[in-house]
Amino acid sequence: DAGVIQSPRHEVTEMGQEVTLRCKPISGHNSLFWYRQTMMRGLELLIYFNNNVPIDDSGMPEDRFSAKMPNASFSTLKIQPSEPRDSAVYFCASSLAHSITDTQYFGPGTRLTVL
Amino acid sequence: AQSVTQLGSHVSVSEGALVLLRCNYSSSVPPYLFWYVQYPNQGLQLLLKYTTGATLVKGINGFEAEFKKSETSFHLTKPSAHMSDAAEYFCAVSDQRGGGNKLTFGTGTQLKVEL
Numbered sequence: 350d351a352g353v354i355q356s357p358r359h360e361v362t363e364m365g366q367e368v369t370l371r372c373k374p375i376s377g378h379n380s381l382f383w384y385r386q387t388m389m390r391g392l393e394l395l396i397y398f399n400n401n402v403p404i405d406d407s408g409m410p411e412d413r414f415s416a417k418m419p420n421a422s423f424s425t426l427k428i429q430p431s432e433p434r435d436s437a438v439y440f441c442a443s444s445l446a447h448s449i450t451d452t453q454y455f456g457p458g459t460r461l462t463v464l
Numbered sequence: 465a466q467s468v469t470q471l472g473s474h475v476s477v478s479e480g481a482l483v484l485l486r487c488n489y490s491s492s493v494p495p496y497l498f499w500y501v502q503y504p505n506q507g508l509q510l511l512l513k514y515t516t517g518a519t520l521v522k523g524i525n526g527f528e529a530e531f532k533k534s535e536t537s538f539h540l541t542k543p544s545a546h547m548s549d550a551a552e553y554f555c556a557v558s559d560q561r562g563g564g565n566k567l568t569f570g571t572g573t574q575l576k577v578e579l
Contacts, residue, residue: 353507
């Protein structure tokens with residue numbers, strides 16, 4: 350079975366440009382998570398969805414960040430406008446359900462560089 | 465709020481030696497604890513988790529961890545290190561608020577295995 354799929358794997362853009370990161374969760378999984386990983390701050394949860402509905406977006410750094418999940422098989426994380434401090438690896442993860450014991454499965458990540 | 469602290473951002477062991485990666489947690493409720501491993505340029509992969517029941521948890525690749533409530537610890541061990549174990553290891557605690565499976569990660573420990 351395919352795991353969590355993220356695209357693109359690498360993105361280089363210039364400051365001020367719009368960036369869209371994409372994620373396809375594992376088929377049948379109902380929860381989806383977006384994380385950001387940096388050397389300075391480690392791994393941070395940005396937002397998570399359950400049944401396509403955002404449950405907790407308290408980790409979204411500011412209004413420049415937005416996330417959507419229009420259906421069960423697709424989610425986007427958008428940064429507009431992008432800034433150099435947004436450079437990081439962004440991970441998407443999914444889990445079967447919303448239960449506290451459900452394992453999160455991570456995608457390979459998107460490495461974003463904002464020049 | 466729950467949190468985890470990983471002592472030692474870098475650990476180096478010889479091949480065949482014991483691996484011990486330390487994790488202490490802070491939680492106002494019974495914690496659910498996890499260890500994830502991240503190989504270079506990959507997403508995180510679950511090694512093992514503690515939810516309830518037996519406090520000694522066995523995971524993949526010969527790793528195990530013991531939940532010690534009195535010490536608020538969940539240290540990861542492996543009797544004999546292999547070169548393939550070189551990776552970054554993350555301890556995480558599940559935030560039970562709202563009944564979901566939101567994870568808070570530690571800052572990670574980079575394991576180096578030397579010949």
